[in-house]
Amino acid sequence: xxxxxxxxxxxxxxxxxxxxxxxxxxxxxMVTRTNSLNSGHRACQGCGxxxxxxxxxxxxxxxxxxxxxxxxxxxxxEVFSTPYPQSSWQVPWLHSLFGNAPAxxxxxxxxxxxxxxxxxxxxxxxxGATVDIGFGCLSGMFERNDDVLYICYDxxxxxxxxxxxxxxTPARATTATTQGVGPEPGNRFGIxxxxxxxxxxxxxxxxxxxxxADLRDLERKVVRAMSxxxxxxxxxxxxxxxxxxxxxxxxxxxxxxAVECGLFPLFEAESGKVTGRRKIRRRVPVDEYLKLQxxxxxxxxxxxxxxxxxxxxxxxxxxxxTYGLDDxxxxxxxxxx
Amino acid sequence: xxxxxxxxxxxxxxxxxxxxxxxAAFMDGKHAQAFPSFGSERxxxxxxxxxxxxxxxxxxxxxxxxxxxxxxxxxxLVRNADLLxxxxxxxxxxxxxxxxxxxxxxxxxxxQVGLQKIILLPATEIALEIVKRNVPNVIMLSAFCAITGxxxxxTLTKAVQTKFSGKIAExxxxxxxKAWKLVEGLGASRMEKPEWEVVHA
Amino acid sequence: MLKQIEGSHAVAxxxxxxxxxxxxxxxxxxxxxxxxxxxxxxxSGKLAPCEYMTVESEFAALSAxxxxxxxxxxxxxxxSSQGLLFxxxxxxxxxxxxxxxxxxxxxxxxxxxxxxxNDHSDTMAMRDCGWIQLYAESNQEAVDLHIQAFKLAEEISxxxxxxxxxxxLTHAYERVDIPTQQQVDDFLPAYEPRQLLDxxxxxxxxxxxxxxxxxxxxxxxxxxxxxxxxxIPRISDEFENKFGRKHGGLVRTYRTQDADxxxxxxxxxxxxxxxxxxDLRDAGHKIGSMSICSFRPFPLKAIRTxxxxxxxxxxxxxxxxxxxxxxxxxxxxMALRGIAKPVTTVICGLGGRAIMKxxxxxxxxxxxxxxxxxxxxxxxxxxxxxRELEREKTTRRSGPMAENLMYAVSQDxxxxxxx
Numbered sequence: 001x002x003x004x005x006x007x008x009x010x011x012x013x014x015x016x017x018x019x020x021x022x023x024x025x026x027x028x029x030m031v032t033r034t035n036s037l038n039s040g041h042r043a044c045q046g047c048g049x050x051x052x053x054x055x056x057x058x059x060x061x062x063x064x065x066x067x068x069x070x071x072x073x074x075x076x077x078e079v080f081s082t083p084y085p086q087s088s089w090q091v092p093w094l095h096s097l098f099g100n101a102p103a104x105x106x107x108x109x110x111x112x113x114x115x116x117x118x119x120x121x122x123x124x125x126x127x128g129a130t131v132d133i134g135f136g137c138l139s140g141m142f143e144r145n146d147d148v149l150y151i152c153y154d155x156x157x158x159x160x161x162x163x164x165x166x167x168x169t170p171a172r173a174t175t176a177t178t179q180g181v182g183p184e185p186g187n188r189f190g191i192x193x194x195x196x197x198x199x200x201x202x203x204x205x206x207x208x209x210x211x212x213a214d215l216r217d218l219e220r221k222v223v224r225a226m227s228x229x230x231x232x233x234x235x236x237x238x239x240x241x242x243x244x245x246x247x248x249x250x251x252x253x254x255x256x257x258a259v260e261c262g263l264f265p266l267f268e269a270e271s272g273k274v275t276g277r278r279k280i281r282r283r284v285p286v287d288e289y290l291k292l293q294x295x296x297x298x299x300x301x302x303x304x305x306x307x308x309x310x311x312x313x314x315x316x317x318x319x320x321x322t323y324g325l326d327d328x329x330x331x332x333x334x335x336x337x
Numbered sequence: 338x339x340x341x342x343x344x345x346x347x348x349x350x351x352x353x354x355x356x357x358x359x360x361a362a363f364m365d366g367k368h369a370q371a372f373p374s375f376g377s378e379r380x381x382x383x384x385x386x387x388x389x390x391x392x393x394x395x396x397x398x399x400x401x402x403x404x405x406x407x408x409x410x411x412x413x414l415v416r417n418a419d420l421l422x423x424x425x426x427x428x429x430x431x432x433x434x435x436x437x438x439x440x441x442x443x444x445x446x447x448x449q450v451g452l453q454k455i456i457l458l459p460a461t462e463i464a465l466e467i468v469k470r471n472v473p474n475v476i477m478l479s480a481f482c483a484i485t486g487x488x489x490x491x492t493l494t495k496a497v498q499t500k501f502s503g504k505i506a507e508x509x510x511x512x513x514x515k516a517w518k519l520v521e522g523l524g525a526s527r528m529e530k531p532e533w534e535v536v537h538a
Numbered sequence: 539m540l541k542q543i544e545g546s547h548a549v550a551x552x553x554x555x556x557x558x559x560x561x562x563x564x565x566x567x568x569x570x571x572x573x574x575x576x577x578x579x580x581x582s583g584k585l586a587p588c589e590y591m592t593v594e595s596e597f598a599a600l601s602a603x604x605x606x607x608x609x610x611x612x613x614x615x616x617x618s619s620q621g622l623l624f625x626x627x628x629x630x631x632x633x634x635x636x637x638x639x640x641x642x643x644x645x646x647x648x649x650x651x652x653x654x655x656n657d658h659s660d661t662m663a664m665r666d667c668g669w670i671q672l673y674a675e676s677n678q679e680a681v682d683l684h685i686q687a688f689k690l691a692e693e694i695s696x697x698x699x700x701x702x703x704x705x706x707l708t709h710a711y712e713r714v715d716i717p718t719q720q721q722v723d724d725f726l727p728a729y730e731p732r733q734l735l736d737x738x739x740x741x742x743x744x745x746x747x748x749x750x751x752x753x754x755x756x757x758x759x760x761x762x763x764x765x766x767x768x769x770i771p772r773i774s775d776e777f778e779n780k781f782g783r784k785h786g787g788l789v790r791t792y793r794t795q796d797a798d799x800x801x802x803x804x805x806x807x808x809x810x811x812x813x814x815x816x817d818l819r820d821a822g823h824k825i826g827s828m829s830i831c832s833f834r835p836f837p838l839k840a841i842r843t844x845x846x847x848x849x850x851x852x853x854x855x856x857x858x859x860x861x862x863x864x865x866x867x868x869x870x871x872m873a874l875r876g877i878a879k880p881v882t883t884v885i886c887g888l889g890g891r892a893i894m895k896x897x898x899x900x901x902x903x904x905x906x907x908x909x910x911x912x913x914x915x916x917x918x919x920x921x922x923x924x925r926e927l928e929r930e931k932t933t934r935r936s937g938p939m940a941e942n943l944m945y946a947v948s949q950d951x952x953x954x955x956x957x
Contacts (some may be wrong), residue, residue, distance in 0.1 A: 069735045071605060082745035092735035094608050095744030096635075097627050100601035103593060107560060107602030108735070110589035111609035114559045119609075119737060137601065140594030356544075359711045363542035371711040375655055375890060394713075396676075396809030398706050399894045 026216055027055075027062045034061045034090055036070075041088040042080040046248025048238030048255060049077055049153040052212045053124065056151055056236065059222040061091060064120045069094070069108060073101035073125030073134060076160040076240075077153060099133035101125045102141040105148040113147070120226060124151040127168035128158040131195050135167075138195075142202035145230040149222075152195065152233070155240035163243040167193045170263070171315070172308055174295045175243075185298040189311060199233040200269045206232040208268040212239070213256035217278065221268065237264045245294025257289035262316035265323045277323045286313045338391040339487070340401045344420045345410030348380040350474035353500060354408065355386035357478055361488045361496035362390040370395045383414055390487070406485065407450075408477050409433060410460070415443040424449040431481055433473050435459040456484065458516065467512040468505070479513035480520045490517055540715050545677040545707045548714040549616075549642060550575030552681045554585040555722040556688045558614040558640075559729075560606035562591045562599040567654045568704035569616040569644035576614075596621035600628035600639070607637040608743060610736075612688065612729040614639070618704055619646035619660045626664065629697075633668025633759060635744060636732065638691035640684065641669075644704040645805065645856075647889040651940035655890020656704040657856040658804060661833075662865050668759055670698040670766055671834040672786065673804040677707050677714050682785035683831075685717070686773050688726055694769055695732045696762050701833075703806040705890065717781060725780050763835035770832050788837035790829045791844050793819060797826030799906045800845055802870060803854040804830055807886070807893055811854065814899045823906050830866075841873040850880045852905040854898075856887040863913040880908070886916035893917075922946045 017025070027033055036057040043050035060068055069092040072078045078095050081088045096104045105123035112119040123141075130138060130152040141148055157175050158164040165175045171189045174180035178187040199207045205228040210218040218236060225232040239255050241248040258264040259278070263286060266278035287309065290296040299309050320326045341358060345351035352373040359371035367390050374385040387401040403423045412434035414420050424430075430450050434441055434457050446455065458480050460473035475497055482488040488496075493513060498506050541548070550572045553561075561580065563573040577592075579585040589606075593599045596617050603613040617625065622643055632639055643661050647653040661671060672687065674680035680702045687698040702708055733743060747755055767788065774786035784790075792812050794800050801811050808829040818825045828844050830837070845851055851874070853867035862868070864883030871881050884901055887893045897916050904910050925946050930936045 067737050069609070069737065079746060082742055084746050084748040084751065087742035087745055089742050090740060092737055092740040093742040094605065094735055095742075096601060096604050096631050100597060100604075100628060103598035103601035104605035106591060106593070106598075107562065107605030107607075107613075108609050109605075110560045110591055110602065111606035111611035114587050114589045114611060115609070116587075119735075136594055137598050140598055143594075144591070356711045360542045363540075363713055368713055369542065369711070372706070372709055375705045375709070397813045397895055398710075398806050398809050400892050402894060402896075 026219055027058050028215075030062070034058050034066070036061050036089065036091045037081060038088040038090055040086065042083050043076070044240075044242050044248065046239075046241040046251045047076075047080075048212045048240060048251050049126070049155060050080070051215070051251070052153055052210075052218065052236045052238045053077055053081075053151075055212075055215050055218055056124075056222050056234070057091065057122065059219040060120070060122050060149070060226060063223045063226045066091075067118055068092075068120040068122060069112075071096065071101050071104045071108060071121070071123045073123075073129035074098040074160075075126035075129050076155075077124065077126065079160055098129055100137055101129060101134055102148070102150055103137040105150065106141050106144065106146040109147045121148045122151065123148055124153065126159065127152060127154040127156060128166045130154075131167040131193050135193075135195075139198075139202065142199060142204050142231045142233070145204060147229050147231070149225050149232045149234065151222075152235045153238045154235055155238050155243060157240075157243050159240050159243045168195070171312060172296060172299055172305075174298060180298045186295070189308075196233065196235045196267075196269075199235075200272045200274075202231070203272045204231040204233060205229070206268070206270055207235075208233075209235045209237070209264065209266050211237040211255045211259050211264060211266060213237075213252055213259050214266070214278070217266065224268070243295070245297070246292050250292055254289065254292055257284060257292070260284050261286045261289045262320040262325060263289060263312070265319045265325055267323050274323065277325060280320065280325045283320075283326055286316050338389055338395070339406075340404050341388045341390075341406045341408060341481070342401045342404035343386040343388070343408045343410065344414050344417070345384055345474075346380075346414070347382045347384050349384075349410045350472050351384045351410055352386045354410070354474035354478050355388040357475070357496050357500060358388045358481075358488070359390070360499055361482070361492050362388075364492050364495055365488065367391065368394050374400055383417060383419070385419060403427075405429070406481065407431070408481055410473055410477055412436065412441060415441060415446050421445055421449060428454060429481070429484060430455045431477060431484070432457050433460040433477055435462055456480070456520065458520065460516065463512050463515055467515065468508040475509040476512050476516040479516045483517040483520050490514070539718070540713060542711055542713055544571065545680060545702065545710050545712070545714075546571035546644070547575050548677050548681050548716060549684060549702065549708075550579070551716050552684050553614055554579050555717060555719055556614075556640075556685060556726055557612065557723075558585075558588060559611040560589045560591065560603065560613045562593050562602045562613075562615045564593055564596045564599045564615075564617065564621060566596070566618050566621040566646075568646060568656075568708045569618045569642060571708065572616045572642060572644070596624040597628055600625040600632060600641070603639045604628060604632055604635065604637055607632075607639050607731075608635070608733070608735050610729070610731045610734050612692075614641065616642040616644065618644040619648055619654075622660045622664055623648065626667070629664055629667040629669060631744075632697045634755075636695040636759070636762070637697060638688075638695055638729070639697040640687045640691055641697070641699045642684070643699050643701050644708045645701050646704040653889040654704075656706050657888045657890065658701070659857045659888075661699065661701045662857040662859075665834055665865070668696070669834065670696055670763070670770075670832070671701060672698065672770075672831055673701045673833055674703075674707065675790075675806060675808045675829055675831075677702075677710065677712050678783070679785040679831075680707060681714055681716065682777060682781065682783055685722060685725060686777055686786045689773055690766065690769060692729050693773075694762050694765055696759075696766070701805065706806050715783070721781060725777070766832075766835050767837055767839075770835075786831055788830075788832045788840045789844055790831065792827045792829070794826030794828060794844060794848070796824055798824045798849045799826070799852060799902070800848040800850075801825065801827040801852045801854060801902060801905075802830065802841075802845075802866070803827070804833060804866065805856070807854060807856065810893055810895050810898055813895055814902055817895075817899055818902060818906070823903065825902060825906055833866075836869050836873075838873045841870060842877070845870070845874060845879075846877055848879065850882070850905070850908065852882050852884055852902060852910070854884045854886060856885075858885050858888060882910045883913045884910065884916060885913070891917060919947065
C-alpha cells in the first residue's frame with residue numbers, strides 16, 4: 001500500500017493491521033515479537049513505563065536481530081520486572097546500581113567492541129536515575145560518544161520510593177517532598193532540567209523525545225536511533241497513575257494531552273540540531289491535561305491559582321513557539337518509517 | 338649501605354637525579370632505591386630526594402636521615418633546616434654555586450660538616466653553557482660520582498641515556514664530562530674516601 | 539627482565555602482560571602513573587586488543603568495568619583514597635555480583651583534612667566490601683601479586699584489590715624483575731566467565747533478592763572468601779614454581795621461630811620492621827615479625843599458628859579507627875581468641891608521616907618490655923595536641939582543627955639560622 005494512512009483517525013491498534021505492508025506495521029503485531037518484557041511483571045495497572053519499555057526494547061530487539069543487551073538502573077522498571085525469584089526479561093539484562101547505568105553501558109559497549117561482537121547496548125532508567133543521580137555518568141557517556149542508546153522513562157518523580165521530587169518534576173506538581181501545602185504548593189517554578197536539550201548540547205548523533213501516546217512514533221525513533229553508532233538519547237514521557245493521581249485507564253489519554261497542549265514537545269535532533277518535530281494536530285489548553293491529575297489539584301478548585309495556571313500555559317506556549325509545533329497549515333504526525 | 342640526599346627546588350630535576358643515581362648503581366649490579374620527599378610539588382618549592390645503594394636488597398623505607406653525601410642543587414637552601422639535619426656522618430657535601438665559600442654564607446653547614454668536606458661547583462653555569470638550560474642535576478651527579486668513585490663515567494653515561502635521548506642526552510653527557518674533569522683530582526686529596534667500593538658489572 | 543624503574547611503571551608493565559581487555563581510568567594521586575603508563579601502551583598498540591576508557595569519576599570507572607566484566611572481558615582499573623570511597627557502592631555491587639575485576643589501590647589517607655600521602659585508611663575503610671584484599675611489601679611483590687590476582691579473581695569469581703603503598707612504593711625506584719609475556723601467558727589462562735550477558739543464552743543479572751534468599755546469597759560470597767584461603771596459598775606456590783619467587787600467600791614470618799615478641803603489619807612498613815628486628819636481635823631481644831599479605835579473607839588459622847608461641851604481639855598499623863584505635867589489632871585478637879596474650883596497637887605513618895627505624899626500634903623495645911599502652915603512637919607531636927585542646931577549652935570559636943595545628947607546627951619548626 002502506498003497511500004498514507006492517517007493513524008490518528010484510527011488509533012494505535014491499526015498500525016498492526018494486516019492490510020498494511022509488513023514493513024509499516026508495528027513490531028507488536030508480529031507473531032515473532034519478542035515480548036522482551038514478558039507478562040507477569042508487577043507494574044501497576046496503567047503503568048506508562050511498562051508500556052513504553054516493552055515497545056522500546058522490542059523495537060530494539062527487532063532491529064538488531066536480538067544481538068543486544070540491556071542495563072537497567074534501579075527504579076520502578078527494574079523492581080517490577082525482576083521480582084524475586086522471577087525475571088520478566090527475555091533479553092540479556094544487567095542491573096547494577098541507581099546512578100551508574102550509563103557508565104555500566106559504556107563498559108558493556110567497550111567489552112563488545114574489544115571482543116569483536118556486534119552486540120548493541122541499550123541502557124534504561126527512570127527520570128531519577130537519569131536526570132539526577134546518574135547525570136554525571138550520563139554526561140560522561142555522551143562526551144565519549146560511547147556506542148549506547150540510553151532511554152529515559154520520565155514519569156517526573158522518584159516513583160518507586162514513594163513519589164518524591166526529581167529534577168524532572170514539573171512546576172506545581174505535588175510530591176512527597178514538594179507537598180501541596182503553603183503559599184506555593186507543589187514543586188516550585190523556575191527549577192528542573194531539560195535533559196533532551198542537555199543531550200543535544202553534547203552534540204551526540206541522535207536525541208529524541210517520545211511518548212506512550214504515540215507508540216508507533218516511539219518505535220520508529222528507537223529504530224532510527226539504532227541506525228546510528230555512538231551515544232544516543234531517547235526521552236520518553238510515561239504517565240504514572242499512582243504518582244500523578246490519575247485514572248489507570250487514562251494513561252495514554254493523559255500522555256496525548258501532554259503532547260497536544262505543548263507541555264511535552266515531540267522532536268528529534270542530530271548532532272545538536274533539531275531535525276524534526278511532531279506538530280500538534282489539535283491544540284488544547286494545559287488545563288485539560290492538568291485537571292486529570294490529582295498532583296495538580298492545587299491549581300484548581302476553591303484554592304485554585306489562576307496565576308500559576310497561566311504560568312504553566314506560558315511554558316506550553318513557549319515550547320510550541322520554540323519547536324514550531326502549532327502550524328495549522330501542515331498536517332501533523334503522519335507516520336513514516 | 339650508602340645514602341645520598343639531594344636538595345633543590347622544584348623544576349631542577351632533583352628527583353630525576355636520585356633516580357638516575359639508582360639506575361646507574363643498578364647497572365653496576367647493586368641494589369638501589371630512590372624516592373622523593375613528598376612535599377607539595379610546585380616549581381620553586383624546596384624538594385628533597387633520596388638514594389640508597391647497597392649490596393643486599395634494601396628493605397628500609399624511611400627518608401634518608403643521616404646521609405653519607407649531600408648534593409645541593411640550589412645554594413639558596415644551605416641554611417634550610419631540613420638540609421642541615423642529620424649531617425653527623427656526612428662525608429661529602431656538594432653545592433651548586435659560583436660563589437666562594439665566604440660569599441656563600443653557609444656557616445651552619447661549615448660547622449656541621451667541616452670545610453674540607455664541602456665542594457663547590459658552578460653546575461648551573463656549566464649547564465647554561467653546554468646544555469643551554471638551567472638543569473644542573475646530571476652535572477652535579479657526575480661530579481659526585483667522580484669524587485666518590487662510586488659510579489664510573491661509562492655507567493653514568495648509560496644511565497643518562499635511559500632517561501634522556503637525542504640532543505638533550507648528548508649535551509648532558511658533554512656537560513657531565515666537563516664537571517667530571519673539573520673535580521677528578523679533588524677526590525683523594527680533599528676528603529677521606531668513603532668505605533664503599535665501586536663494583537663494575 | 540631486571541629493571542630499575544618506578545613502582546607504578548612496574549605495575550603498569552605487569553598489568554599489560556596480563557592482557558586486560560577493558561581498562562578504565564580516572565586520575566588520583568598517587569596511582570595515576572599506573573593508568574598513564576597503560577594508556578601509552580594501549581595507544582601505541584603495544585597492548586592490544588584493549589579498550590581504554592577515560593571516565594568521568596571513580597564511580598564510573600568501576601561501573602564501566604562491572605558492565606565490561608559481565609560481558610566477559612578481563613578488566614582492570616586503579617584508584618586511591620577518595621576515589622576508592624567514591625566508588626564504594628560499586629565495590630559492593632561488583633563483589634555481590636561475583637565479577638572478577640582486578641584493581642590496584644595506591645594506599646593514601648582519606649580526608650578531611652585532605653592529605654595525599656600514604657596510609658591504610660582507604661582500604662581499611664572498605665575492608666568489608668567483599669573484595670579480596672592483598673597487601674604488597676615491595677614493588678616486586680606488587681608486580682607478582684597483580685599476576686596472581688587475575689588468576690585468583692577469575693578462578694573464584696570474586697574481585698581482588700592489590701594494595702600498594704602510595705608514594706612509598708608507587709613512586710620509589712627499585713630493582714624489579716618483570717616477567718616475560720610467555721611466562722604470564724603460561725600462568726594465566728584466558729578468562730572464562732561463570733556468568734555472561736549473551737544474546738544466545740539471555741539471563742538477568744542483578745535482580746532484587748528478598749529476605750527469602752538474601753542470607754544464603756551473602757553466605758555464598760563469604761564462602762568464596764573461605765575458598766580463597768586455600769586458593770591464595772596454592773596460587774602463590776604455583777607462582778613460585780613458575781617464576782622462582784615466593785610472594786603472595788596468606789602471611790609471611792620473619793625470625794619468629796623462637797620470638798617472645800612478634801610484630802605484625804601490612805605492606806611496605808614490614809621492610810623497616812625487618813631491619814629493626816635484625817638490630818634488636820643483635821642486641822639480644824628475641825623478636826620477630828609477621829607480614830600479612832591477605833587481609834581479606836583474614837587468615838585466622840594461619841595467624842593463630844604463627845603467633846601462638848609468642849608471649850606478646852605488637853600490631854603496627856597505618857590506620858586509626860576513631861573512637862577505637864586499631865582495626866588490624868582487633869582482627870588479630872579474633873585470631874587469638876582463647877589464647878591470652880597481650881596484643882597492643884601501635885599507630886604510625888598516618889597521612890604519610892615518615893616511619894623512622896630508630897623510632898620503630900625504640901617502640902618495639904618498649905613493647906618487648908611490656909611498657910606500651912594498649913594503644914600508642916610513634917612520633918606523635920603531643921605538645922601540639924595539648925595546645926590545641928587547651929585552645930578549644932577556652933574558646934568556642936576555636937577555628938578549624940587542622941589549620942590550627944598546622945599553624946602551631948609551623949611555629950615549632952626551627953627558624954632559619956640567620957647568617
